[in-house]
Amino acid sequence: MTDIHDAALFLAHACALEEDAANRFADLSETMKTYGNQEVAAFFGQMAKFSRMHLAEARERSGFRQIPDLKPEDFQWPDGDSPEAASMEGSHYLMTVEYALELALESEKRGLAFYAEVAKTTTDSEVRMMAEEFAAEEAEHVAQLEVWAKRYPALQG
Template sequence: MNRAAQPSPMPLTLEEFMAQALAMEREAVDRYSDFADMLETHNNQEVADLFRTMAGYEAKHAQQIMQEMGWTQPPPPPPGMPHTMPGMEAPEAMPLDEVHYLMQPWHALQLALAAEKRAQSFFAVLARMATTDAVRRAALELQAEEAGHVALVQEWLDKVPAPDQDWAVDPDPPRYTD
């Protein structure tokens, strides 16, 4: 079976792998930015700022990939990669329905921690499945970077108090009229 007829779920070249990694980073930037926008709309500036900071980190990672690969324009992600298929998202993307307008920094960091852990695991699997040394090395490097992100988010989380049990109680909830 030729590759054109059946896309491979595993990047076969370093360029394919890095295009996939870049797409994942850019999707994470978009998702964090969407969350920041949503929370700004609900006047939750503290958490919105935290999500903007996370978006900035992901944007830096995307820029690093572009520079390392010598790309001036982002290439399209290889077809058949997990997050290019319908219903699949990049491991670092967080579900939109996980954001609550009264969430606190602790909640945002929990979401970020889970996303970074998923990305770390994703790259570990790709490293094990890699069919070339170049892809394996790149996957291991990105796995190590994600481990650093996990540690960073965990450090932030250790400094943030857990919310009270009644954190979602709104004394002035939104009212809808027809």
């Protein structure tokens, strides 16, 4: 459970989460390029671009605020790690498109759940508004990934 009732603390989490997402998508894009799948590499490249845009938005919202420089143990992540931290352990020369999409979809769902939980549990109206907006953006990513996943029957089981 999160205990985020301060806009600066929320934005510190949002910046870290979006940076992790951008890095993960960029890594998946490069992996797909390496394996010769240019179409999926381009898709992940576009997702990385969206995450970088969300990161820029979070940083812009930080504006005049003093954003805390959190140590890893200071973050209030549900499982101890950023919801969208790169899970690239399965990234190897046999990585399939299906597996790459599954990795991305799982992490986007975790990001969505994180923002939704903050929106639900915060006592700060500004934090709630921002968390709801970020949750909506994550929901768009989930929807895009689900559309792509439908193109790969192995993911439908």
